[in-house]
Amino acid sequence: MSAEFTPIPLRWVGPLRLTGDVEAEQEVPLATYESPLWPSVGRGARISRLVDDGIRVTVVDExxxxxxxxxxxxxxxxxxxxxxxxxxxxxxxxxxxxxxxxxxxxxxxxxxxxxxxxxxxxxxxxxxxxxxxxxxxxxxxxxxxxxxxxxxxxxxISGNYCTDKKATAVNGILGRGRNVIAEILIPADLVERQLRSSAQRIVDLNVQKNLVGSTIAGALRSANAHYANMLLAFYLATGQDAANIVEGSQGFTWAEVRGEGDLYFSCTLPHLIVGTVGNGKDLPAVDDALARLGCRDERPSGENARRLAGLIAATVLCGELSLLAAQTNPGELMQSHLLLERRKDSTK
The missing domain is CATH 3.30.70.420 (Hydroxymethylglutaryl-CoA reductase, class I/II, NAD/NADP-binding domain)
Structure with missing residues (x-):
């Protein structure tokens, strides 16, 4: 039986500037039908290039x-x-x-x-x-x-205490996949000019929306706005098992006001199930994407996958930061979506 393929729009976004366990200035591929995701992640990527250390990535465990x-x-x-x-x-x-x-x-x-x-x-x-x-x-x-x-x-052979492709607590407590933290410190003037917001407004919204809102909704070891959007787009572009966004999207956004209005912003993704070899990675488009990401280089075993996980975590931070900033301003989120959709319609 021959395989058939469903086309999904893909765009390379960035570059993102990363430091820490992954040192790179790298564009990233996002395959999605939700086209506003590209400029949203792009805004976060632009901010990462305006900060000396960019997005600092730390791989905690695997x-x-x-x-x-x-x-x-x-x-x-x-x-x-x-x-x-x-x-x-x-x-x-x-x-x-x-x-x-x-x-x-x-x-x-x-x-x-x-x-x-x-x-x-x-x-x-x-x-x-x-x-x-x-x-x-x-x-x-x-x-x-x-x-x-x-x-x-x-x-x-599998008793569901693993746990694979289900939202559970055990993966966060005992570990499963690659545990990665992405963080950035953004000066106050950049928050105002690039995000049209302030550190305090973003911190307040993160507490009220991601922490309290997720708690009253019954979220399980998870407090974020939309990790799944960036994860699915990245997973599809790089040949990952897309069903693993279920546990991958369980993660935590944290923000603080530092100094004179600077914004500390982080995304913790405790269980990213990703790899650079294996099923799906031999498809031409996937192989090309992994090579362009620098994940086909000759490195000790595990380092290419750690690089990929770091790039994914940084991409999640870019999209999360941009969305939260937009939601601090009444009407901005919907206005941006409508503007992008009208542009798309005008090209038909």
Whole structure:
């Protein structure tokens, strides 16, 4: 069966200026039907070039997880098995290394519910997002555990304690994907001239909208305006599994007034599930985009994916900053959308 393709408008935006764990002045690709996203991210990118340090990126952690489910006869048996398995962590780690050059077991968490035993394996996966790599590793580990503990039986290769493509708390608490923070310090005069706002108004709106508004809406470990918009556009342009915007969009926007009206603004994205190798990355347009982003360079394993995650986090900051600033001014958001749509209609 031959594949068919749906065209999605794509535009390169920027460049963005990044420092910290990613040093770059880089344009980024955004594939979206929501065309106002391009100038919105572009405004944030322009501000990053007007600030000496640009957007500072910090990669906090990286791991991919798979939770496997085992069934015991009793809770006591499940707990006893979990303790014995944890004690043999080094043997489990060696079993993974025997089967894979790139996957490395770095952590193991357990949860027992009744007679059900959940083992949450965390691995580093090089430049891959790691979905298939951790599943393959989990199969190896399940075989090893079942050979040690005949009192356990197979439940499922994935027991939903991972957690993949679902909004949960566990990914933020224990980690899954690449945890990245992007931050910028914008002088007061730039806030006024480029964003037509003030640091105090943006800080107040972030508290009232992103923090309080998200809380009363029942948001789960998330307080932001629209991370999903930038993530989906970037994911589609670079061959990522787009369904991972579910957990990827769980993140936190924080802002403070510094000095004489300067704006400190940050976006924390605790679980970006992205990679530069693997399924979808061999498509010509995707391969070209990754090469243009500098994510096809010869680097130690994992560094290209960290660069990609840093670029994504900085892009999210640009779009988040621009939208919040617009929403401090009555009517600006809708006026901008209408203006862009009218321009598009006039070209038909």
């Amino acid at each position: 791991r991919m997880t798979r939770s496997s489910l085992f069934v015991a006869d009793t809770a006591a048996a499940a707990v006893a098995a979990s303790r014995a398995i944890i004690a043999r962590f080094d043997e489990l780690s060696a079993a993974v290394s025997e089967r894979s050059r790139h996957a490395k077991l770095i952590d193991l968490d357990t949860e027992v519910v009744g007679n059900l035993l959940y083992l949450r394996f965390a691995l580093t996966t090089g430049d891959a997002s790691g979905h298939n790599m951790v599943t393959f590793a989990a199969e190896t580990l399940m075989e090893r555990v079942l050979s040690w503990h005949p009192e356990l039986s197979y439940g499922s």
